[in-house]
Amino acid sequence: MMSISYVSTAAAPFDDERLADLLTQSRRSNHANDLTGMLLYRRGRFFQVIEGPQDAVEHLMDAIRRDDRHSDVRILLSERIDERRFTEWTMGYEPIGVPTSPAPEGFRDTFDDLESDDDDAIIRAVRELTVWFRARTLAGATTLEREGSR
Ligand SMILES: Cc1cc2nc3c(=O)[nH]c(=O)nc-3n(C[C@H](O)[C@H](O)[C@H](O)COP(=O)(O)O)c2cc1C
Numbered sequence: 375m376m377s378i379s380y381v382s383t384a385a386a387p388f389d390d391e392r393l394a395d396l397l398t399q400s401r402r403s404n405h406a407n408d409l410t411g412m413l414l415y416r417r418g419r420f421f422q423v424i425e426g427p428q429d430a431v432e433h434l435m436d437a438i439r440r441d442d443r444h445s446d447v448r449i450l451l452s453e454r455i456d457e458r459r460f461t462e463w464t465m466g467y468e469p470i471g472v473p474t475s476p477a478p479e480g481f482r483d484t485f486d487d488l489e490s491d492d493d494d495a496i497i498r499a500v501r502e503l504t505v506w507f508r509a510r511t512l513a514g515a516t517t518l519e520r521e522g523s524r
Pocket residue numbers: 382396399400401403404413420422424434437438439441443444
């Protein structure tokens with residue numbers, strides 16, 4: 375299995391409805407292709423982790439790169455994994471009024487930590503964001519997240 379993490383820039387701002395559409399479509403297709411992961415949207419930027427069989431992950435990444443709903447797709451991390459980090463498909467979107475632990479430094483408003491030129495810093499930032507996202511999702515899922523879980 376492999377895992378790919380990337381950031382990208384939305385072509386136009388996504389509201390709840392567009393995000394829900396994207397989530398519904400992705401969830402169905404990912405489930406059929408044995409893919410899991412998470413998608414986080416904040417202020418016009420996406421951060422996504424996709425994990426599963428190598429062929430399926432690479433095939434989806436090709437489709438995602440061609441998707442004109444976003445641009446500047448930048449791979450942060452591509453690695454072999456023995457175990458999935460996301461056993462269910464989840465998605466976070468600016469949770470309002472949901473009790474949640476603070477995001478790691480730098481993630482609160484942007485994905486700036488992920489834009490570093492230092493590879494070690496990026497790997498640390500992806501890991502930190504992954505741990506934070508999982509803890510947050512377990513603690514209290516927003517509606518979108520609940521709909522997004524299998
Ligand atoms: C930010 C973003 C994340 C996406 N994530 C997924 C995903 O996890 N799974 C998926 O099937 N499609 C995802 N898509 C949609 C794909 O880019 C593409 O539209 C879809 O796979 C259908 O591709 P096809 O028309 O070539 O079959 C995403 C699109 C965007 C803009």
